[in-house]
Amino acid sequence: METFFSKYKFLFVALSAILSAYAFKEVNYVLSIVSLVPVIIAIKQIPLKKVFLYGFLFGSIYAIILCFWMFSAFVNYTNNNAVDMAIGFIAISILMFAFFYSMVFVGIAFILNIHTNKNFLGWFQLIAITAFWSLLEIAFMSFLNEYPFHNYRVGFAFTKNIFSIQWASFGGIEILTFFTVLVNVLLAKAIVSKQKLDIKITVLAIVIIFLGGAILKATFTPQNINTPFKVSSISANMNVKDSWNQNKVNQLAENYFQLIKKQEVKTSDFIIFPESALPWTFYGKDDLLDEFQKRINPNTAIIIGLNTTENEKDKSVKNTVFYFKNKQELGRYQKEILIKGIEAPILGRAAPFAGNAQYLVEKNRFKNKLFTTPFGKAGILICNEAVISKHAIQQAQEGANFFFNLSNDAWFKEQYITPHHFYNARLMSVITRKDMVISNNCGYNAIIKGSGEIINKSKKNTKSNITGNLVANTSASLKTQYPLLFAILLNVFLIVSLFFLKKQN
Structure with a gap:
């Protein structure tokens, strides 16, 4: 032999x-x-x-x-x-x-x-x-x-x-x-x-x-600290290569309105939008975002990913997740781990994702805080942050009881990266033993238990909404305690x- x-x-x-x-x-x-x-x-x-x-x-x-x-x-x-x-x-x-x-x-x-x-x-x-x-x-x-x-x-x-x-x-x-x-x-x-x-x-x-x-x-057996709460993950399956004229913007708005008016979404405690849910830069106020909040139950919170800048002259954006409820901003999280070569330069060069103009992404310079919700503390993972266990573990150590994972796979939706993105998120859920909801434009929306069990999952690259329950817990895995x-x-x-x-x- x-x-x-x-x-x-x-x-x-x-x-x-x-x-x-x-x-x-x-x-x-x-x-x-x-x-x-x-x-x-x-x-x-x-x-x-x-x-x-x-x-x-x-x-x-x-x-x-x-x-x-x-x-x-x-x-x-x-x-x-x-x-x-x-x-x-x-x-x-x-x-x-x-x-x-x-x-x-x-x-x-x-x-x-x-x-x-x-x-x-x-x-x-x-x-x-x-x-x-x-x-x-x-x-x-x-x-x-x-x-x-x-x-x-x-x-x-x-x-x-x-x-x-x-x-x-x-x-x-x-x-x-x-x-x-x-x-x-x-x-x-x-x-x-x-x-x-x-x-x-x-x-x-x-x-x-x-x-x-x-x-x-x-x-x-998770050490639950609260009753289950209902989350809806929605995705409009937005094409990042589109040129955003008024007709395209109106169609995107209508797609989102159709998703959030469904009964199972209207009765949710949280509606989770994907990373870069709106294909333009957010300056602190947005008409479409205001419309979302008018059309939902006042007791329903919105978790949404937006690219933000202080003014139109900025050459970089902040990849940010916002927590809104009853038209009030209750929290924001800015991405900490940037993708080299795409969001941050390598040797002075970068090729920003289509749809982001010529923007690079600005790395967070301040310590992010977990989102404090009525059901427990939420950890946030944006896109590639769901691939890095150290980041999820750190948030679990700081007291995260569950996770919101926002992503946008539109740039590689034809590639094997999309299912890998999903399984990496599942891996983070098991490593930390925390429930997780995923909202992913052109990828998989999903609700995953801390055991790795998939409660609900959408088809890839489709306009979709899924609904299910999360439960906050204080369970600490061995990997979380001793990384x-x-x-x-x-x-x-x-x-x-x-x-x-x-x-x-």
């Missing part, structure tokens, strides 16, 4: 990259736990001096597949139609992932060469490889925090399964990567060794992941396993 992989190692490295990229794109957790097997077996057959090059090959193929969508997004959905910037952005992305996987491969090869095992690899090598890969991914993704389009986590596919995602409340996305790599390494070991014990251990690991997750879900705990455990796993490997020599 090893000879076979040795002979065709180039093809197996390429195959593994393709399968891994596809598993990530399609959020296919079944494929994700086998996609790395060919490359793990092949690495041991590659001379140590060439491992770096094979890692470069894997990372390049992986990134080309996952980054190619950026070209059409930059060209079709930015004001600059930035072909040169698209090519440069993709090229840099490919190089980053090529170097990252080169380091992963070199590290694995080093671990495999510390000690020769007749059964392909020993148990200490297995733990060391899994911990090393997981730790390197944590470091790399921390570096890419402000580049959400590069959040290509190996364990992401597990977010699609209601049971496997439960582990995120203990170790975040990091533990899902750990499980993914672990099963792949176990399976590679079983294939090469052909030992029944290795096969049984691989099956047992898979059973523990899903059965353990089922137990975690069944035993999770770095699993990373510390990974370091312990790596150090201990390397120590015993050295001792075996």
